[in-house]
Amino acid sequence: MNAVIRTYVKSADLHDSTRELLKLGCRFQMAYLRYDGSIPEVVYLVDRGPKLEFLELVVRAETELPSLSELVPLLSWYEREIMDLSEITFTGNPEPFPLVLMSGMTLSSFPFDPTSKEIMQLFGSSTPPQLPEILATQVQDLFWGPIRADVVETGEFHFAYIGEEILHYTPRLFYKHRGIEQNLQQQDPGSGLVLAERVSGVGTICHGLAYCLAVEDALGIEVPKRAQLLRIILAELERIYNNLHYFGMLSKTTTLKVGEAFGTLLEENAKQINAKFSGHRLLRNILSVGGLRRDLNAEILPPMLSVLRQEAIDYLESLAGTQSYLDRLMGTGPLPPGVAFDFGATGPVANASGIKRDLRVQHPYSLYDLLSLDIPTRTNGDALARAEVRGEALITAFDLIQQAVNLLEAGEVNVGSQTFTAEFADGLGWSEGPRGACIYAVRIRHGILERVKIKSASFSNWKVFPLTVHSSNMMDYAINEASFGLTIAGVDR
Amino acid sequence: MTKTSATNQGSVSLDYGRCINCQICVESCPTDALQRSSDLVFAAKSRRDLIMDDISHDTEANELASRIRILFKSSLHIRHVDAGSCNGCESELQALNNPFYNLHRLGIFFTPSPRFADVLLVTGPVVPQMQEPLLRTYEGMPRPRFVIAGGTCPISGAPFDFGYSSGSGLDKHLPVDVFIPGCPPTPAAFIHGLLLLTDRISQRIHRGRYE
Numbered sequence: 001m002n003a004v005i006r007t008y009v010k011s012a013d014l015h016d017s018t019r020e021l022l023k024l025g026c027r028f029q030m031a032y033l034r035y036d037g038s039i040p041e042v043v044y045l046v047d048r049g050p051k052l053e054f055l056e057l058v059v060r061a062e063t064e065l066p067s068l069s070e071l072v073p074l075l076s077w078y079e080r081e082i083m084d085l086s087e088i089t090f091t092g093n094p095e096p097f098p099l100v101l102m103s104g105m106t107l108s109s110f111p112f113d114p115t116s117k118e119i120m121q122l123f124g125s126s127t128p129p130q131l132p133e134i135l136a137t138q139v140q141d142l143f144w145g146p147i148r149a150d151v152v153e154t155g156e157f158h159f160a161y162i163g164e165e166i167l168h169y170t171p172r173l174f175y176k177h178r179g180i181e182q183n184l185q186q187q188d189p190g191s192g193l194v195l196a197e198r199v200s201g202v203g204t205i206c207h208g209l210a211y212c213l214a215v216e217d218a219l220g221i222e223v224p225k226r227a228q229l230l231r232i233i234l235a236e237l238e239r240i241y242n243n244l245h246y247f248g249m250l251s252k253t254t255t256l257k258v259g260e261a262f263g264t265l266l267e268e269n270a271k272q273i274n275a276k277f278s279g280h281r282l283l284r285n286i287l288s289v290g291g292l293r294r295d296l297n298a299e300i301l302p303p304m305l306s307v308l309r310q311e312a313i314d315y316l317e318s319l320a321g322t323q324s325y326l327d328r329l330m331g332t333g334p335l336p337p338g339v340a341f342d343f344g345a346t347g348p349v350a351n352a353s354g355i356k357r358d359l360r361v362q363h364p365y366s367l368y369d370l371l372s373l374d375i376p377t378r379t380n381g382d383a384l385a386r387a388e389v390r391g392e393a394l395i396t397a398f399d400l401i402q403q404a405v406n407l408l409e410a411g412e413v414n415v416g417s418q419t420f421t422a423e424f425a426d427g428l429g430w431s432e433g434p435r436g437a438c439i440y441a442v443r444i445r446h447g448i449l450e451r452v453k454i455k456s457a458s459f460s461n462w463k464v465f466p467l468t469v470h471s472s473n474m475m476d477y478a479i480n481e482a483s484f485g486l487t488i489a490g491v492d493r
Numbered sequence: 494m495t496k497t498s499a500t501n502q503g504s505v506s507l508d509y510g511r512c513i514n515c516q517i518c519v520e521s522c523p524t525d526a527l528q529r530s531s532d533l534v535f536a537a538k539s540r541r542d543l544i545m546d547d548i549s550h551d552t553e554a555n556e557l558a559s560r561i562r563i564l565f566k567s568s569l570h571i572r573h574v575d576a577g578s579c580n581g582c583e584s585e586l587q588a589l590n591n592p593f594y595n596l597h598r599l600g601i602f603f604t605p606s607p608r609f610a611d612v613l614l615v616t617g618p619v620v621p622q623m624q625e626p627l628l629r630t631y632e633g634m635p636r637p638r639f640v641i642a643g644g645t646c647p648i649s650g651a652p653f654d655f656g657y658s659s660g661s662g663l664d665k666h667l668p669v670d671v672f673i674p675g676c677p678p679t680p681a682a683f684i685h686g687l688l689l690l691t692d693r694i695s696q697r698i699h700r701g702r703y704e
């Protein structure tokens with residue numbers, strides 16, 4: 001099956017085409033710059049609905065393109081990233097200042113043009129970010145970061161607040177931008193996986209798998225059934241340890257010391273199970289384009305996981321019975337469904353705001369369609385709803401592993417020594433990670449990667465998160481952030 | 494992506510400071526010269542101790558530094574800085590505080606402020622946009638102060654040592670006392686590196702060979 005259909009539009013017709021697609025209930029996923037020979041084009045990837053091919057809306061890039069951010073707010077960050085990394089401007093983008101490059105930093109030339117042979121470098125020293133102008137006199141400014149307390153990722157947050165109330169919140173991310181999309185260019189499709197697995201360390205499988213699926217789609221590789229099922233097991237193991245970590249952090253921010261200790265201990269148990277099963281605590285170095293690098297013995301899992309599952313259920317129950325925990329989550333950081341949809345919320349964040357979307361169900365991959373899976377949803381969209389959805393996703397992950405183990409039969413786990421290559425091919429791959437949708441688009445030319453676009457779940461959810469912080473209060477900030485369960489490596493790339 | 498390169502004599506050198514433990518080198522070696530090993534705890538005080546080659550070198554010995562380090566045996570405060578990591582190293586560093594590893598029992602603590610820190614523990618390849626915050630943190634630390642490169646990224650930049658926003662490792666910016674390879678290092682490897690810093694445990698790798 002072809003994962004994508006493609007339509008070319010003129011830039012003058014972009015707004016009309018977009019309106020039509022929105023009317024049909026389509027949802028934009030991402031936008032990125034790609035080259036057709038030496039001609040730049042901007043690609044909008046659109047989800048047309050369950051089990052339908054994705055749509056690529058392609059517009060030949062001129063130096064100026066109309067911004068779609070007014071119609072589709074989630075595209076604003078994608079447009080800004082394109083503006084940072086090319087000469088294209090989007091007229092009408094509501095925040096036309098740097099995103100992935102800090103103000104003050106300059107690129108010696110632009111990436112992504114396959115005909116350019118220049119070695120480019122990012123240089124300069126960063127200057128203060130663009131912040132909304134605040135005229136009232138009592139408003140306080142707080143800059144928090146980029147190096148923050150504890151072992152956390154780098155990010156700088158600006159709060160404009162009066163007393164306890166936050167008037168406006170601006171996260172300044174992308175300190176850690178590594179330019180991975182450019183690093184993947186010119187790589188052999190097989191070895192690009194090493195980098196894809198390291199886009200987001202705690203999303204090794206969701207990134208690695210989406211990458212493999214994209215390359216396999218491009219090269220027409222059929223992955224053996226056993227490998228597909230083992231990939232499901234790996235993906236669900238990733239969901240388990242990530243969600244246990246999530247509850248550890250949620251307990252920490254609600255100052256439940258015992259809850260934190262339990263959560264992190266269960267996460268540790270899960271990582272040790274990962275190591276026993278796959279050889280790596282973060283499940284690295286096992287995926288490969290075409291299947292898996294080696295066979296895995298899934299029979300060792302059920303006894304270990306049934307213990308962990310029960311412990312997880314007991315843990316969630318005791319959290320759900322803790323008044324102080326519930327008090328802090330209830331009504332905190334509500335995200336209305338319409339806003340969640342427009343700004344691109346994905347995964348548990350979207351599910352908690354009543355959006356019933358999950359790629360495992362809507363666009364099944366890797367044989368997820370053989371398993372039965374309900375998407376947990378809530379309608380409140382507050383921190384408690386996000387936590388409850390995560391809790392259900394955690395327990396469901398155990399059940400999915402059991403279902404996959406039951407279906408396993410002996411067989412090959414990769415395509416063996418056959419070699420696959422392509423003169424020219426595009427591929428799209430996706431996976432539903434613990435934090436939501438992860439999508440890779442690849443273009444292969446002369447057998448090597450010419451362009452790879454990475455859409456990570458955290459990129460989507462970081463765009464939404466600030467909307468729940470404005471006019472909330474300082475005391476709840478950390479809890480609200482933990483309830484989103486974001487990573488910074490994923491968004492910064 | 495273990496870096497192997499043939500020198501002019503046709504010998505092979507192996508740099509654990511670039512190794513991300515993927516073991517693809519083992520799978521793709523045409524002559525089976527490389528074997529899998531389960532040696533993981535590899536922290537070293539000299540970058541050169543991570544390189545296995547045929548060139549002899551002097552081991553750096555600084556007795557005064559070692560005497561100072563011993564003073565930190567029973568209480569060591571760490572300031573962690575993420576200089577562009579994939580968050581894998583953070584995931585394992587955070588695990589040090591879980592009840593299984595319980596780092597506190599060793600008298601080792603993470604501290605929020607560089608002003609209270611004895612050690613700067615850096616993860617990530619040190620990408621351009623992180624250079625300034627990293628150096629500012631280091632400047633804020635009282636002396637004597639130590640620096641640890643935690644993970645393969647801050648040792649050599651690998652696998653993010655090319656491209657417009659790459660890094661080539663921490664020792665290009667700061668003097669590094671201990672290198673802890675691994676992608677990510679396991680919590681046990683991190684603990685080994687921290688104990689090595691304060692001479693509470695001995696170094697297990699010399700000139701790329703595990704002893």
Ligand code: SF4
Nearest residue numbers: 579581644645646676
């Ligand atoms: S060493 Fe590996 S795990 Fe650690 S930050 Fe670098 S890529 Fe991630």
